[in-house]
Amino acid sequence: xxxxxxxxxxxxxxxxxxxxxxRNSTPVLLLRITYEGVDGYGEASMVPxxxxxxxxxxxxxxxxxxxxxxxxxxxPAIIAHLDSIAPGQPAIKAAVDIALxxxxxxxxxxxxxxxxxxxxxxxxxxxxxLGIDTPEVLKEKVADARACRVLKIKLGRDNDQELxxxxxxxxxxxxxxxxxxxxxxxKQAIDMIYWLHDQGVLxxxxxxxxxxxxxxxxxxxxxxxxxxxxxxxxRLSDLEHxxxxxxxxxxxxxxxxxxxxxxxxxxxxxxxxxxVLIGCMSETSCATLAAAALAPLCNWADLDxxxxxxxxxxxxxxxxxxxxxxENSPGLGLTGAPSxxxxxxxx
Numbered sequence: 001x002x003x004x005x006x007x008x009x010x011x012x013x014x015x016x017x018x019x020x021x022x023r024n025s026t027p028v029l030l031l032r033i034t035y036e037g038v039d040g041y042g043e044a045s046m047v048p049x050x051x052x053x054x055x056x057x058x059x060x061x062x063x064x065x066x067x068x069x070x071x072x073x074x075x076p077a078i079i080a081h082l083d084s085i086a087p088g089q090p091a092i093k094a095a096v097d098i099a100l101x102x103x104x105x106x107x108x109x110x111x112x113x114x115x116x117x118x119x120x121x122x123x124x125x126x127x128x129x130l131g132i133d134t135p136e137v138l139k140e141k142v143a144d145a146r147a148c149r150v151l152k153i154k155l156g157r158d159n160d161q162e163l164x165x166x167x168x169x170x171x172x173x174x175x176x177x178x179x180x181x182x183x184x185x186x187k188q189a190i191d192m193i194y195w196l197h198d199q200g201v202l203x204x205x206x207x208x209x210x211x212x213x214x215x216x217x218x219x220x221x222x223x224x225x226x227x228x229x230x231x232x233x234x235r236l237s238d239l240e241h242x243x244x245x246x247x248x249x250x251x252x253x254x255x256x257x258x259x260x261x262x263x264x265x266x267x268x269x270x271x272x273x274x275x276v277l278i279g280c281m282s283e284t285s286c287a288t289l290a291a292a293a294l295a296p297l298c299n300w301a302d303l304d305x306x307x308x309x310x311x312x313x314x315x316x317x318x319x320x321x322x323x324x325x326x327e328n329s330p331g332l333g334l335t336g337a338p339s340x341x342x343x344x345x346x347x
Contacts, residue, residue, distance in 0.1 A: 001066040002034040004342035007054045010045070010282055011310040014131065014141060023048065026282035029057045029092065030313070032342055033099040035071065038106050041334055042099030043290075044091035045254050045281040045305075057092040060085060061345055064096060071107050073100050075260040082257065090234065090257040091281075097258020098290045098332070105331035112333075113293035113326050116263050122296035125322035126303045127152040127176050135166040142171050145307075149322030150174050150202075152302055156182015160192060164199050176277075176302065178205040181231055186215050190222055197224045203277065203300065205250055206230040217245040228277055236265050239272070248275030248299070253291050254283075266297050275299040285314035289332045292317065292324045313338040 010028045031042040046052040063085045069078055078100065082093045105112045113120060128145035129152040130138060145151055151171060153163060156179040167175070177196060183189040189207055196204065203226045208215045210232035220227045226247040233242060234255045242249065249269050256262040262278070269276050276298040278291050283305030295301045303324060306316040315336030318325040327333040 001069075003061055003064065003066070003345040004032045004034075005058065005061060005345070006030045006032075006340040006342050007058075008284075008313065008340070010284065010312075012282060013144065013308055013310055014133070014137065027054055028282075028284060029054060029095060030284070030286065030340065030342075031061075031095040031099050033066070033096070033103060035103050036107075038103050039337075040099035040101070040103030040106070040331065041286050041337065042095035042097065042102070043284055043287040044095040045283045045287060046091050047254075047281045050091065050254070050281075052089055052091050056089060057095075058343075060089055060092045061096075064345075066096075066100075071104060073104055075100070079257060079261060091254045093257035094253045094259075094287070097260055098253065098287065101259045101290065102331040102334070109330050111293070111326065111329060112259065112290065112331060113296065116259070116294055116297070118294060118296040120296060120326040123292070123323045123326065124295060124298060124301045125149045126295075126301040126319075126324060128304050128307055129178075129302065130154065130167070132157060132163065135162070138163065138166050139170050142167060147319055147322065148173075148304070148307070150176060152176040152178060152304075155179045161195065164196065168199060172200070175199065175201045176203050176205070176300070177201050178230065179207045181206050181209045183207045184209070186218050189219055193219065193223050193225055201225055203228055203248075205277070206232060213241070213245050220244075220246055223247075226275055228275070230279070233265075236261055236268065239265060239268050243272050243274075246274065248277065250277045250279045250302075251294075251298070252279045252281065253287060254281045259290050259294065262291075262294055263297070266294065277302060279303070280305050282309065284309070284312050285316055285336075286332065286334055288324070289317060289326075289334055292326060293332070295324070296326075313340065
């Protein structure tokens with residue numbers, strides 16, 4: 001196999017602010033793997049707070065040896081190989097996994113969603129994420145989201161109700177909320193949750209610190225809205241101790257290390273009676289289509305990467321009635337692969 005990558009700076013339409021961070025762009029490493037003349041594309045979206053960078057990603061790829069692997073790919077063995085190189089670094093591991101899934105689909109002549117048993121007719125609507133901002137800019141963001149049927153708002157500061165009221169002044173769409181660990185007092189949090197329920201909020205991600213299992217479990221027991229783990233769940237091994245502490249989980253390919261383990265997590269969470277939101281970081285169409293291939297297996301979707309960026313290097317998938325359309329094309333179904341300059345790695 002041959003590996004090649006391109007370092008790309010994905011620019012956001014608006015400054016993206018959550019409870020503790022703000023940014024205007026996201027470093028993305030686009031990966032191309034060539035196997036027996038077939039190209040597969042993957043992506044590592046390296047949001048700064050996850051600790052990955054172009055440097056760490058390129059150093060990791062230099063240690064990857066895919067030569068022993070042949071199609072149909074043994075993904076558990078590949079994941080074990082990637083995990084043996086270094087702990088953590090799930091985004092670059094996801095890029096490898098996504099590219100190999102793309103190749104596998106092309107070799108089999110099947111879309112990735114078919115390989116994972118997902119029915120495109122069951123695609124959930126995707127939400128459009130609104131970062132924390134001034135009322136004026138927040139209203140502009142709501143206007144940008146007119147193609148979507150659900151809005152997702154970042155909370156976790158001291159003006160949460162003001163943000164919700166601003167949105168409600170211009171939109172009556174259902175809302176998802178992500179507090180990004182921003183709530184510290186459980187009694188204040190449960191009061192806020194009941195208020196949010198009255199405002200049409202359908203789910204809440206990671207209300208309290210990910211280490212505060214008891215606090216999040218206390219909210220889950222009392223909340224009229226599903227409470228989902230986000231920062232508290234990364235890989236499959238994290239799921240076991242979260243049973244009973246949350247109503248569900250947010251699965252992101254950039255946390256799970258790719259499509260294969262994300263699919264396993266979806267199945268495992270369901271076996272525990274938990275619901276699943278499939279989410280994303282700031283991503284191009286490449287990672288978006290990879291996650292969208294699994295989205296019909298989930299209860300909710302938050303896959304708005306192409307909608308929030310200025311310079312998506314690929315063609316954006318079709319969005320109809322707020323849902324991504326999965327084409328009957330082998331692999332990811334990615335179109336408009338850019339003629340970017342890729343740095344070749346020896347394999």
